Amino acid sequence: MAEGGAGEPPPPPRAPLERLVLKNAAEHHYLRVSLEFPDGGVRLNAAHFKQLVVSALKELHGEVGAALPVDVLTYDEKTLSAILRVSSSGFVKLWSALTLLGSYQNRKCAFRVVQTSPFLLALSGNSRELVLD
Amino acid sequence: MEKMIYSKLPVLATQHLGIQRQGSKQAEAFVKAFLKRSMPKMKDEAIQDKLTRKAVVLRHYLRRKKKEKRKKTKGFSAKQRREMQLFEIKPEQQKYELFLPLHELWKQYIRDLCNGLRPEAQPQMIQTKLLKADLHGAVVTVTKSKCPSYVGVTGIILQEMKHIFKIVTKEDKLKVIPKFNNVFSIEIDGFISYIYGSLTLTSLQSQDLS
Amino acid sequence: MSAPLRRLRETPRHLLVCERSHVRHERSRHAARVRGHAYNCRVSFLIPECGVLPEPLKSVTTDMGEYYLVKNLPLHELVAQEFISAFVKTGSCYALSYNTRIDQDNTAALLPTDCHSPLKHIGKLILSVDKDTYEELGLQGRPSRYSGKKIMRYIITIDLTDSAFHSDSKKYKRVLWALRDKKPLEFDFLLSWHHTGADGSTLMSYFSKHQIQAHQPKITFSTLRNLQCPVLCSNELQGKPEESCSAQELFEWLGAVFSNVELDNKSFSFVSTYCCPEPSTMMDQAYLCTITGFILPEKIIQLLDQLCAYFDDPKLAQWVTLTVHGFADSPVSWRENEHGFQKGGENLYNFVVFRSLDYWLQMAVGANDDCPP
Numbered sequence: 001m002a003e004g005g006a007g008e009p010p011p012p013p014r015a016p017l018e019r020l021v022l023k024n025a026a027e028h029h030y031l032r033v034s035l036e037f038p039d040g041g042v043r044l045n046a047a048h049f050k051q052l053v054v055s056a057l058k059e060l061h062g063e064v065g066a067a068l069p070v071d072v073l074t075y076d077e078k079t080l081s082a083i084l085r086v087s088s089s090g091f092v093k094l095w096s097a098l099t100l101l102g103s104y105q106n107r108k109c110a111f112r113v114v115q116t117s118p119f120l121l122a123l124s125g126n127s128r129e130l131v132l133d
Numbered sequence: 134m135e136k137m138i139y140s141k142l143p144v145l146a147t148q149h150l151g152i153q154r155q156g157s158k159q160a161e162a163f164v165k166a167f168l169k170r171s172m173p174k175m176k177d178e179a180i181q182d183k184l185t186r187k188a189v190v191l192r193h194y195l196r197r198k199k200k201e202k203r204k205k206t207k208g209f210s211a212k213q214r215r216e217m218q219l220f221e222i223k224p225e226q227q228k229y230e231l232f233l234p235l236h237e238l239w240k241q242y243i244r245d246l247c248n249g250l251r252p253e254a255q256p257q258m259i260q261t262k263l264l265k266a267d268l269h270g271a272v273v274t275v276t277k278s279k280c281p282s283y284v285g286v287t288g289i290i291l292q293e294m295k296h297i298f299k300i301v302t303k304e305d306k307l308k309v310i311p312k313f314n315n316v317f318s319i320e321i322d323g324f325i326s327y328i329y330g331s332l333t334l335t336s337l338q339s340q341d342l343s
Numbered sequence: 344m345s346a347p348l349r350r351l352r353e354t355p356r357h358l359l360v361c362e363r364s365h366v367r368h369e370r371s372r373h374a375a376r377v378r379g380h381a382y383n384c385r386v387s388f389l390i391p392e393c394g395v396l397p398e399p400l401k402s403v404t405t406d407m408g409e410y411y412l413v414k415n416l417p418l419h420e421l422v423a424q425e426f427i428s429a430f431v432k433t434g435s436c437y438a439l440s441y442n443t444r445i446d447q448d449n450t451a452a453l454l455p456t457d458c459h460s461p462l463k464h465i466g467k468l469i470l471s472v473d474k475d476t477y478e479e480l481g482l483q484g485r486p487s488r489y490s491g492k493k494i495m496r497y498i499i500t501i502d503l504t505d506s507a508f509h510s511d512s513k514k515y516k517r518v519l520w521a522l523r524d525k526k527p528l529e530f531d532f533l534l535s536w537h538h539t540g541a542d543g544s545t546l547m548s549y550f551s552k553h554q555i556q557a558h559q560p561k562i563t564f565s566t567l568r569n570l571q572c573p574v575l576c577s578n579e580l581q582g583k584p585e586e587s588c589s590a591q592e593l594f595e596w597l598g599a600v601f602s603n604v605e606l607d608n609k610s611f612s613f614v615s616t617y618c619c620p621e622p623s624t625m626m627d628q629a630y631l632c633t634i635t636g637f638i639l640p641e642k643i644i645q646l647l648d649q650l651c652a653y654f655d656d657p658k659l660a661q662w663v664t665l666t667v668h669g670f671a672d673s674p675v676s677w678r679e680n681e682h683g684f685q686k687g688g689e690n691l692y693n694f695v696v697f698r699s700l701d702y703w704l705q706m707a708v709g710a711n712d713d714c715p716p
Contacts, residue, residue: 018363018580021714022591024356030598046614071615073604083602085617089352115687118357119707120598122689125385125668130635132412132441132558277478284481285525316478 026118029091033098034081037109046075049082056101061093070094083123222291227307232289239270243321250322263319263326268293273300276327277316286310295334355686355710361590363580366651366700374644376704379677379716380692381454382439383638385668387601388650391572392659393630400649407560410535410637411546412441414554417529419522421453421468424510427503429549431456431466434538437639440530445672446684449476451530452674456504466504471674472497480526482518489683489711498674498681533637560636567629571606571619575662577701585622592620594705597664597693643667647694654698665694676712683711
């Protein structure tokens with residue numbers, strides 16, 4: 001394991017009483033997305049938003065894609081931003097479907113994927129949003 | 134019909150076409166000369182022989198110049214050169230100061246090449262000139278290299294080979310710098326030119342020909 | 344299933360390491376883990392069944408230390424002998440380039456001298472640079488572990504407190520020449536200095552020639568009402584059906600709490616089916632505090648100590664949590680372990696401290712990271 005450093009004495013027996021390494025074990029992946037309309041002024045409620053996500057999946061991946069379980073964990077109507085949860089195996093499908101979605105009710109729109117992570121906790125602290133001055 | 138073909142042209146027609154009528158002797162001589170020219174490889178009798186029996190194909194015959202075999206200068210082989218250490222620079226001659234006159238010469242050469250190297254000159258023009266110029270005597274610096282320890286080495290080029298430059302640094306050290314994966318900068322009279330070593334991997338002989 | 348379709352189901356690599364130990368255990372490494380994680384942008388703690396913070400905890404929270412933002416600081420200033428002797432050798436000096444993205448820009452970080460483990464990172468400057476900068480810079484480095492077959496990123500490590508790194512040495516001259524003359528690199532730096540008995544403002548006066556601003560960490564408090572909490576058992580890291588929740592479930596739940604996710608959805612709900620892991624209990628209130636800024640591990644250790652001291656008096660809460668988010672664009676995660684940004688750049692850890700002072704430590708990293716220590 002990464003107990004790096006050359007010339008160190010051999011590492012002492014594992015300190016913790018129990019250690020568990022979970023590799024690629026996350027059941028879900030999370031995406032923070034925001035929906036953009038070039039001219040703005042579109043109001044969507046959470047159910048419509050979810051509907052839009054499902055229709056995006058259906059457009060690209062068909063009925064199988066539409067059946068993918070996606071949860072809208074949070075949704076902000078003002079900024080049209082949301083946190084989505086999807087099972088890890090459907091992560092790439094969801095991302096691709098969101099990227100290729102181009103319109104909602106004949107109005108141009110685009111999904112911006114702001115942040116993704118296998119850990120929901122990571123989405124609450126994005127150092128790239130740390131703005132000083 | 135046959136008669137018409139072999140009969141002489143009427144006077145009126147010759148005048149109209151501007152052709153001089155020839156006597157039969159002259160005509161014969163002309164035909165002979167013409168055939169001889171068209172088939173230079175055949176003897177006269179053979180031509181006559183062909184003429185009596187066969188159809189003659191007349192075509193334009195290219196006179197080939199005889200190639201002179203170039204005499205190969207008998208030089209040394211690479212092995213011999215190595216053994217004789219023709220291109221080695223003796224340690225006592227690896228002095229920066231010794232090569233400063235060479236550098237002056239090179240500067241003069243570049244100035245001549247670029248018509249005086251005025252400050253208002255087009256950088257592209259100088260760039261193209263420098264690309265083909267001889268670099269012996271130039272002061273080069275390694276500005277970019279895949280191997281970090283080459284970066285910043287400066288010196289006068291003593292020798293250029295297909296894959297390397299041999300340069301002598303201010304500390305009187307002879308350094309061999311590979312051209313591959315290195316970018317060199319050359320400074321002359323305020324112009325800085327970059328040479329991508331990977332693109333100058335030509336042997337000197339082919340450079341001279343170009 | 345065909346290969347491309349299978350690839351569609353794959354996700355980027357990620358690791359979650361869970362440890363269980365006791366704070367007072369002689370071989371417990373909790374302090375070393377905190378100290379090893381040098382760059383922290385956000386610290387949050389959650390105390391169930393708590394309305395008002397106890398005074399010592401509150402004072403630690405409000406005193407997380409100033410940090411500084413220096414604009415356009417030439418990198419060679421950080422290797423100047425004056426700076427090294429004034430800050431790097433005398434205390435723990437932390438610096439991290441600000442607003443540089445490690446997947447596309449050059450990034451620099453100064454790891455502090457760690458007085459607790461003199462063999463480990465000792466005042467090192469770590470540069471993560473792209474291929475072109477590396478070739479121009481002329482400093483020896485090593486290719487990044489995560490840059491693939493065609494190497495596009497290099498890591499350069501400069502040991503500032505090395506005995507061979509004095510002002511007359513060849514090594515020092517080379518570094519100074521490279522950073523000052525050859526390829527002058529400039530960054531906006533987040534700076535902080537920890538030295539017992541000295542004031543951080545010394546940094547401010549040292550860099551007074553440059554544009555420097557002092558910042559205080561931003562603190563937000565909130566009290567969450569009627570919060571559904573998972574039931575945890577300190578001995579069961581993996582949980583037991585019907586009895587307690589696993590560390591992984593808790594990790595997700597914490598994320599949900601921090602992002603204000605609805606916890607009581609029905610399984611047939613159209614919008615979201617997420618709900619609190621079972622078994623759970625309802626809590627009247629929970630205290631959530633979040634601190635954002637450039638937070639030093641020393642301060643986090645103080646905070647952790649105070650959180651442990653919270654259980655000195657009998658309390659209703661079974662456990663408290665402390666979550667620390669690292670910078671997504673720092674070149675290291677724990678100690679000198681390389682960190683990168685593939686899709687998320689996550690490097691974070693979370694402590695769950697139980698009433699018995701048993702604790703769980705969860706460390707999570709993303710795709711371009713070495714395994715946490």
